[in-house]
Amino acid sequence: MIPTNQAPAAAASAAAAGEDGRLVYRIGMVGPSRVGKTSLITALLHDGQRLLEGTPISMKAVGTATQKRLSQHRRELDGSLLAGEFDAGALGGSQDQFTFHLLLDTGIPGTGIELQLLDYPGGWLDPHTRPAGVDAQWEECERFLEQCSVLVVPVDAAVLMEATTASHLRAVPTVLGTPQVTDVVRSWLKRRNERPDEPALLLLCPVKCESYFDDNGGRRDQSATLLQWVRKVYRQVIELVPNEAPDVRSMRVVYAPVDTIGCVEILRADWLPEPDEPGALTFVAHYGVRPPGERSVKGTEDIMIALCRQLVSGRQKVEEREAGLRREQADTAQTFAERDEGFFRNIWYLVSGERRLRADAARSSREEAIQAAERARALTGIVESLARRAHSDRVHQW
Ligand SMILES: Nc1nc2c(ncn2[C@@H]2O[C@H](COP(=O)(O)OP(=O)(O)OP(=O)(O)O)[C@@H](O)[C@H]2O)c(=O)[nH]1
Ligand SMILES: [Mg+2]
Incomplete structure (x- = not known):
């Protein structure tokens, strides 16, 4: 196991001066296990490098720990794409909390903007699935999440789009962890309201969107339906913003769907009964790889635009x-x-x-x-x- 690189508790404020004086910009992720948090972070780096091609600025992973994580994720994803088919279990889930350090690098020490993105096993979000002995680590994550000026909520688009019966729909809040997500967003908003002048950004990012848009190799455009579902299922989260942070005038809520893989298509979706919990369902989607099987990230540019607007x-x-x-x-x-x-x-x-x-x-x-x-x-x-x-x-x- 790769050790945790940095206790998030050290992250004292939404943006901080890094060790050598550069700006550190903190971004929190909130979502359940297997939703796609780690994939979204890796996609940001992957596509950030493309966005900055031809400029004197580059986007880099800072430190060996972040580099290892990214290359491990990349190896696993490349393997899945070569295999031609995969499901949500194809990539190993996160085992511990980890802060990814990505640098918008000028090449001059003491300058640049460092994005710190907190990642953690999504199972920690729900007290029912949080393993024993991680309470202190989870509290550190909570502190980091409250202090971020940007909160990203990855949403599994397939869960919303492939729920076709009443029993599937009943399972959606549990599968997406919406009650826990709502609690984290509420705490974050309360903290933002204490600093009403600071620009704040809440990003709702549907991921696994490849089969529902026709702008990245997909055949169908179901984007309007996806937006409707997100609006409906995350209504409470969206409505929290004016209620919990009425004083934060520069608060932005941006819906930005992302394909973190791009070259895949959903083949089948299964809603399987949970053996230990009568009536409960888990969701498993099976994906096929579209030839030529090259990763084609889409939508992270919109995230970068939103982050830059806030800066x-x-x-x-x-x-x-x-x-x-x-x-x-x-x-x-x-x-x-x-x-x-x-x-x-x-x-x-x-x-x-x-x-x-x-x-x-x-x-x-x-x-x-x-x-x-x-x-x-x-x-x-x-x-x-x-x-x-x-x-x-x-x-x-x-
Ligand atoms: N088709 C598709 N699959 C994706 C996408 N993003 C993530 N996945 C898959 O979803 C699974 C879970 O992704 P992760 O990024 O590991 O999810 P996580 O939220 O970090 O999960 P935990 O670490 O368990 O909390 C992996 O098998 C990914 O390959 C996407 O945009 N499209
Ligand atoms: Mg993860």
Whole structure:
């Protein structure tokens, strides 16, 4: 087993300055076992690299632990695709909590934006399936989840779309863990409401969508039905937003369906009786691989666009507030850093780090200083240009 790389408890705020001063941007995932949390994280890296092709910025896995996890996932997925057929058990589930570290890398130490994504075995979400002895770890995960400025809810699209009888529909909330997901979202929203100025983002991400869209090799377009189901089954979650976080004006709820594999098609869906629980059903979907069997991630660009919009809006707020403070007193920087904990202060670190690089470049004619300032500017430019991109037709905003 690969050891847990970092206790999430160390993650004290929604965004924090990393060890070498770069911005750390924390993203939480909330979903039951086998829903597709780990796959969504790996798809973000896979596709993030493609998005940044031809730019001076790259997306990288930081640290051996993250690299190992990603390559293990990739090996398992490649094996399944070669085998031509797989089900939800094809990829081993997560065994422990793990924070993935992905870096939008400028190549200059102390710059860049690090995305930290907390992953954990989905079975921990429900007290009935949480193994004995992991309470302390789960509490750490809960703390991380409350502190994130972005919460991602992966939704198994196949469960919604393949529920055809009343008994299937009765099983849907249990299979998707919607009561537990709702509780986590509620706690997260309450915390956001304590910091109403901070931009917050709730992403509802249906995954395993390949068979329900016709824009990535699929034959049928059932996207409207999928949206209706998500709206219906996650109605409580969506309605929590105005109720629990009425003061957070910049809260966004974005529906962004993702194919984390892409080249597969659902062949059969089984609703199997649970041997230990009379009346309960588990869901198993069987997938076939569409030739040529190459992974074709779709929809993660929309997630990146939404994340970049949040960063840009945080940055704008920081700059406005900083300008306001500057008018009031001279020692702006220190006051700003002391007054704000969390997302804004750490965005401020990013902004001030960039300014420092520009000042260094202005003072010195040395090539490295100028290059560092240019790379920092390139990162800002890319985040801004991604934030300006239009979302795909898959996306819906509430
Ligand atoms: N067809 C299809 N299968 C997917 C997709 N995403 C995930 N899967 C499959 O669903 C299964 C579960 O995915 P994981 O990413 O391991 O799920 P998880 O939520 O991390 O599960 P736990 O670690 O047990 O909590 C795996 O066999 C994946 O290959 C997708 O977009 N399409
Ligand atoms: Mg997992």
